[in-house]
Amino acid sequence: MQDNVLELTRVSKRYGAFTAVDDISFAIPRGAIYGFLGPNGAGKTTTIRMILDILKPDSGSINILGETSALNVRQRIGYLPEEKGLYKKMKVWAIISYFATLKGMDKRVAKARAFELLETYGLKDYAEAKVESLSKGMGQKVQVLSAVAHRPELVILDEPFSGLDPVNQEVLEQLIKDMAAAGQTVIFSTHIMQHAERLCDRMLLVAKGRKIFDGTIAEARAIIPRRVILECQGDIAPILQMDGILGAIEKNIEHSHAEPLSIGIRHWELQIQEHTNPQLILQRCFESGIPLTRFDYTQPSLHDVFVHLVGSDAKEHHFR
Amino acid sequence: MKMIWLIAAREYAENVKTKGFWIGILLFPMILIAVFFFQSMLAESAPTRHYILIDQSGQYAPAVEAAIRQEHQRRILQEFVAYVIEHRKEANPEQTVANADAQIDQLIDDVDAGEVAALDQWLESGGLNFALTLATPYLREDAPPFVEPREQFIQAPLPEGVDASASPEAIIEQMRPWLSGGRQLRVDASDGSDGSDGSDGSDEETSDLFALILIPAQVNNSILRPSATPLAMNQSSVGIQYWARNLTDVRLPNAIERSINSTIRNNEFAARGVDADIVREVQRTRLPVSRLDPSAEQGQEAVSVADQFRQWAPVGFVYLIFVSLMQSVQYLLSNTIEEKSNRIIEVLLASVTPLELMMGKLLGIGMSGITTIIAWLLSFLAFIVFYPGNQAEVLGQFLDVLLSSDLIPYFVFYYLAGYALYAGIFLAIGSLCNTLKEAQSLMMPMIMILMLPLATMTYIAQDPNGPVARIMSWIPLFTPFTMMNRAAAEPPLLDVIGTTLVLLLSIALVLWLSGKIFRQGVLRTGQPPRLMEIVRMLRQRH
Numbered sequence: 001m002q003d004n005v006l007e008l009t010r011v012s013k014r015y016g017a018f019t020a021v022d023d024i025s026f027a028i029p030r031g032a033i034y035g036f037l038g039p040n041g042a043g044k045t046t047t048i049r050m051i052l053d054i055l056k057p058d059s060g061s062i063n064i065l066g067e068t069s070a071l072n073v074r075q076r077i078g079y080l081p082e083e084k085g086l087y088k089k090m091k092v093w094a095i096i097s098y099f100a101t102l103k104g105m106d107k108r109v110a111k112a113r114a115f116e117l118l119e120t121y122g123l124k125d126y127a128e129a130k131v132e133s134l135s136k137g138m139g140q141k142v143q144v145l146s147a148v149a150h151r152p153e154l155v156i157l158d159e160p161f162s163g164l165d166p167v168n169q170e171v172l173e174q175l176i177k178d179m180a181a182a183g184q185t186v187i188f189s190t191h192i193m194q195h196a197e198r199l200c201d202r203m204l205l206v207a208k209g210r211k212i213f214d215g216t217i218a219e220a221r222a223i224i225p226r227r228v229i230l231e232c233q234g235d236i237a238p239i240l241q242m243d244g245i246l247g248a249i250e251k252n253i254e255h256s257h258a259e260p261l262s263i264g265i266r267h268w269e270l271q272i273q274e275h276t277n278p279q280l281i282l283q284r285c286f287e288s289g290i291p292l293t294r295f296d297y298t299q300p301s302l303h304d305v306f307v308h309l310v311g312s313d314a315k316e317h318h319f320r
Numbered sequence: 321m322k323m324i325w326l327i328a329a330r331e332y333a334e335n336v337k338t339k340g341f342w343i344g345i346l347l348f349p350m351i352l353i354a355v356f357f358f359q360s361m362l363a364e365s366a367p368t369r370h371y372i373l374i375d376q377s378g379q380y381a382p383a384v385e386a387a388i389r390q391e392h393q394r395r396i397l398q399e400f401v402a403y404v405i406e407h408r409k410e411a412n413p414e415q416t417v418a419n420a421d422a423q424i425d426q427l428i429d430d431v432d433a434g435e436v437a438a439l440d441q442w443l444e445s446g447g448l449n450f451a452l453t454l455a456t457p458y459l460r461e462d463a464p465p466f467v468e469p470r471e472q473f474i475q476a477p478l479p480e481g482v483d484a485s486a487s488p489e490a491i492i493e494q495m496r497p498w499l500s501g502g503r504q505l506r507v508d509a510s511d512g513s514d515g516s517d518g519s520d521g522s523d524e525e526t527s528d529l530f531a532l533i534l535i536p537a538q539v540n541n542s543i544l545r546p547s548a549t550p551l552a553m554n555q556s557s558v559g560i561q562y563w564a565r566n567l568t569d570v571r572l573p574n575a576i577e578r579s580i581n582s583t584i585r586n587n588e589f590a591a592r593g594v595d596a597d598i599v600r601e602v603q604r605t606r607l608p609v610s611r612l613d614p615s616a617e618q619g620q621e622a623v624s625v626a627d628q629f630r631q632w633a634p635v636g637f638v639y640l641i642f643v644s645l646m647q648s649v650q651y652l653l654s655n656t657i658e659e660k661s662n663r664i665i666e667v668l669l670a671s672v673t674p675l676e677l678m679m680g681k682l683l684g685i686g687m688s689g690i691t692t693i694i695a696w697l698l699s700f701l702a703f704i705v706f707y708p709g710n711q712a713e714v715l716g717q718f719l720d721v722l723l724s725s726d727l728i729p730y731f732v733f734y735y736l737a738g739y740a741l742y743a744g745i746f747l748a749i750g751s752l753c754n755t756l757k758e759a760q761s762l763m764m765p766m767i768m769i770l771m772l773p774l775a776t777m778t779y780i781a782q783d784p785n786g787p788v789a790r791i792m793s794w795i796p797l798f799t800p801f802t803m804m805n806r807a808a809a810e811p812p813l814l815d816v817i818g819t820t821l822v823l824l825l826s827i828a829l830v831l832w833l834s835g836k837i838f839r840q841g842v843l844r845t846g847q848p849p850r851l852m853e854i855v856r857m858l859r860q861r862h
Binding site: 049052054055070071074077079080081082083084085086087088089090098099101102103143146147 | 334666
């Protein structure tokens, strides 16, 4: 068995008739940056709360840092909840230090650590300010810092990027990378795919309480067949006969383009097999005398994977 | 345990920083100072009231004037007695009827016992001047001279153009602008004793008309006698008419009624051939009742002021518990709701267990409540030490009485028990609500319950081992208050031990149940739950 910091086995949680989390299993190896993705209401926060033993699962088991309850290893975990809030009347350094002491840090060490973190992540000038005087984004940074001040082995961040401007999102990404470099395991939930794409080693995708995908980013991309986009006048029938072409869809994309297509230009999306070489398609186009105006071969983005996997589910909200 | 301490320490530190905390601490000494320093000032600042007297019968004006003079003398007497008590050489709280050693004591005692007799004696023996001569040897050398209070009720002349001999209805009609406050009376500014001369314009100022006393010519027809059939009371204005907008200050109408009735009775005595002096003498005859306490040592049975204080002190403690409890549970509630609405609670629960969080809060806020009480007691002590004069000495002796009785341990126990019980309940309420507004509707019934011991506090002090007191003692929500209330009356051992056991069990139960609610409540969002949901929460096993 691999050295896993967290293992969930067939975990479920129901609120009355509503099933928030349905039979989820996954494992997270030590030292990974793990993305926890899913549309709103997918059960991410409930799962995280169960991992932290704030909520009890109705069935299934959780193993965290070798224990059955996070409460036994509280001091080795750092947690940033989805909804952010701090004591408004406390000083910035004091609140970071307070949460660190609750995690078992010595008072003086915690205070020094608070100032160190504030300096590193650009809040030095606000150390003595009261929390209520901070902007929302600064407050959130303070809260992230207070969640990780005690150098936990396992850091769980629920939607850490929401509400941050691009510059501070980068600061936070750097913080996550720093922690991973220091050997800490980071789990974060988000629905902004770019962050997951840039940061994660592995990702878990849930929707409607069920696990939909668990694996590396490359594996995720492989879920969606790779695509070749062609634009040309006339038909592309000769290409469709090629090996490795799974199908073609003609799309009317006039509305989505700033510049409308010229008259008679048609837009095709080809789905191709993993091993198919796009060069061959291009070659066939020339051979068949198809006058291309556009040839485009792209990796599917995580965004596409996400929409592909949960698209229809995420649009409809179910009454809980 | 360490976590509980950390949370408690933060709660305490944050609480101590709030304005409300300091207001709570400073308010008590400020009230104390206000009561003692400004008491006399407040009495003096009572406004001078101007009244108009129209006596068409020609019989009762002297009686009314006498009544108002007497009312003034009564005030002088009361203030004089207060003055003597404050500035005597030796305050003696153990003083009783039996060991009264001077005429001064007699006077003080008379004022306490029955004012009418004391006032008569006061006036007969020469009033203030005589009393001052009598009291001077007993006053301390540094006592300030006695300041006679101002007259409060001053007769004003009838405004020009109003005909005093017109029919009562016509007079009232003419006087209406003054009675309704629309017009002001012209009165003498310096002193109202000699009426108005109006010769010097600079001495005049204006004033509201406080009351119009109108005695109709045919007033004697309205005299009620037990033998005669009562008059048809269809008229609202039979007898003497007292017109005033102020309905709360009844000293003047009461004094007039007393005095005129005494005049009428004297006339009646005369008409029936009874000597009025004999009647007065009979009325002033009295047999004192010595109050003795069988539980006291032999020779000490006489009930002293200190004994009475000992009996009533628990009421003060009940009130102290109530005030401090109200303050603490408010903090607990608003504080829990802050953490809930800010979602800080989730971070906390990832670090500590709900029980640790709850206990930490309980402890932290409890400590600040105790801090407040200690600050109050300290300021009370400082007040006794620094306040000049005998009143504070009396307070100091009361303090000795308190410390020598077993009330303090009772208070400490019932304060802590009451706090644990109510704090548990209010924490559970706080955990269920997201805003203070939501909490208010759930708090209402609790506040009503808390009001009950306060409402019955005086009654229970009078009948400390009666059925009401005993029944309330056995209801855990009331036990801390009611048993504190009864503490001085040596309640039966069964009550003391039994209610203590019930109370301790209830505290354990409440803390256990509210721990359950707290655990589930703190993570709840949305509307506060309905009753059934709370029951489900209580059933849930975590």
